[in-house]
Amino acid sequence: MFVGAQVSLYPMTDAFVPVILSSLKALDPWRKLLRIETDDVSTLIVGPPETLFPALREVYISAAASGHHVVLRCTLSRGCPGEPDDPICQTAALSAPNEPLAHRQQAALEAVRKARRTGEAARAQFSLYVLGMGAHMTEINGCIEFLKASGCFDRAKNFCTRIGGDAGPVFATLEQAFCRFGPPEGHVTLDLTVSANSPSTSG
Amino acid sequence: MFVGAQVSLYPMTDAFVPVILSSLKALDPWRKLLRIETDDVSTLIVGPPETLFPALREVYISAAASGHHVVLRCTLSRGCPGEPDDPICQTAALSAPNEPLAHRQQAALEAVRKARRTGEAARAQFSLYVLGMGAHMTEINGCIEFLKASGCFDRAKNFCTRIGGDAGPVFATLEQAFCRFGPPEGHVTLDLTVSANSPSTSG
Numbered sequence: 001m002f003v004g005a006q007v008s009l010y011p012m013t014d015a016f017v018p019v020i021l022s023s024l025k026a027l028d029p030w031r032k033l034l035r036i037e038t039d040d041v042s043t044l045i046v047g048p049p050e051t052l053f054p055a056l057r058e059v060y061i062s063a064a065a066s067g068h069h070v071v072l073r074c075t076l077s078r079g080c081p082g083e084p085d086d087p088i089c090q091t092a093a094l095s096a097p098n099e100p101l102a103h104r105q106q107a108a109l110e111a112v113r114k115a116r117r118t119g120e121a122a123r124a125q126f127s128l129y130v131l132g133m134g135a136h137m138t139e140i141n142g143c144i145e146f147l148k149a150s151g152c153f154d155r156a157k158n159f160c161t162r163i164g165g166d167a168g169p170v171f172a173t174l175e176q177a178f179c180r181f182g183p184p185e186g187h188v189t190l191d192l193t194v195s196a197n198s199p200s201t202s203g
Numbered sequence: 204m205f206v207g208a209q210v211s212l213y214p215m216t217d218a219f220v221p222v223i224l225s226s227l228k229a230l231d232p233w234r235k236l237l238r239i240e241t242d243d244v245s246t247l248i249v250g251p252p253e254t255l256f257p258a259l260r261e262v263y264i265s266a267a268a269s270g271h272h273v274v275l276r277c278t279l280s281r282g283c284p285g286e287p288d289d290p291i292c293q294t295a296a297l298s299a300p301n302e303p304l305a306h307r308q309q310a311a312l313e314a315v316r317k318a319r320r321t322g323e324a325a326r327a328q329f330s331l332y333v334l335g336m337g338a339h340m341t342e343i344n345g346c347i348e349f350l351k352a353s354g355c356f357d358r359a360k361n362f363c364t365r366i367g368g369d370a371g372p373v374f375a376t377l378e379q380a381f382c383r384f385g386p387p388e389g390h391v392t393l394d395l396t397v398s399a400n401s402p403s404t405s406g
Contacts, residue, residue: 002361004313004361004362004364006295006360006363007363008274008326008396010213010215010274011212011215012214012215012216012217012219013215013216013217013219014215014216014217016215016216017402020225021258029364039360039403040326040398040401040403040404041326041328041396041398041401042328042396044360044361046361069219071211073276073342073396074393075330075362076362077330077361079361081340082340083361083362093220116381121289123244124245125209125244125245125282127278127348127392127394129334129335130334131332131333131339132336132337132340133335133337133341134335134336134337136334136335136390137284137285137335140285140406147263156206157209157242157245158207158209158249158280159207159208159209159278159280159283159285159286160209160278162244162386180357187339189330189332189362189394191278191330191392191394193244193276195243195244197386198208198243200218200242200243202242
């Protein structure tokens with residue numbers, strides 16, 4: 001299994017460099033559990049979903065706390081057939097093979113209910129892709145049903161879904177969407193945008 | 204057929220609002236050929252690939268010409284089974300069904316060779332997803348072969364590929380990757396980041 005994300009942070013301010021650098025310090029507590037490599041376009045973060053999503057949440061919260069309009073962008077992937085297995089990605093977060101959709105939806109909802117609130121708002125927009133199988137829309141529609149019951153659902157848009165609320169349940173919802181839909185050994189990707197402090201909104 | 208993109212522009216400057224608004228004016232020549240809707244996270248642009256990609260290129264060039272570090276982010280999709288057919292998306296840009304991979308690669312290379320140069324550099328990073336079929340990696344690998352021969356190939360990264368060069372051939376390469384790989388009636392998506400004027404690079 002290979003799990004990870006290409007991550008970019010876009011602070012809409014002249015001082016974008018210090019905002020990025022200080023926000024990435026939020027990764028420090030997780031550095032031993034993740035492999036992290038940066039270039040001029042994105043930062044690769046490799047590791048299990050149960051570490052990766054909390055780490056992304058803390059980077060987001062740190063950036064949002066700057067007060068600037070900031071966007072966190074991630075291309076997440078698990079199980080890509082083109083990537084080698086990596087022991088750092090060993091995970092207990094994926095469902096058992098053949099676990100019925102209804103059970104997975106229920107487990108996902110329970111995980112979101114338990115999520116710690118952070119006091120920071122997050123507006124997220126994402127697309128989940130289940131690759132390498134014919135009936136991918138069954139899993140996508142199953143995920144959308146979960147999202148509608150998650151307490152974070154905002155609205156469906158063309159090509160993606162918007163969720164919002166406190167960053168704690170929002171990132172827990174994203175983690176559950178990524179882990180519980182599509183086969184555990186399948187190739188699943190998530191195209192994610194999380195926005196903070198946009199002047200186009202009240203929140 | 205339904206084709207379009209959720210598009211966001213991230214200028215890393217305190218003056219991000221005027222940079223966004225002036226860059227979106229680059230869409231004006233295409234407005235009759237596209238359906239455009241904006242919210243606080245992204246702008247939906249619906250229309251055929253042969254209009255959509257040049258329009259995105261012009262938005263990018265306009266934003267890059269501001270001199271600020273700017274990122275254009277797009278979630279592109281064609282043929283999503285959950286979207287209704289839309290006459291505005293009628294296109295001649297997709298390959299014929301069952302056209303062999305080698306022919307499609309050749310046609311893609313010819314289109315890139317003909318692309319007009321713009322004088323503006325573009326560094327792009329993207330993932331192409333071919334959904335709803337078992338052998339998706341055959342199409343992805345065929346696309347990567349095309350990219351390596353395109354003249355724009357930079358390097359493979361985990362989960363994505365980097366290309367770069369003049370914005371003309373770069374956006375032509377992206378259009379060909381989107382149109383020529385995966386079945387013409389299939390569900391294909393592209394997760395795209397294009398970066399200008401990064402202080403982390405010389406270009």
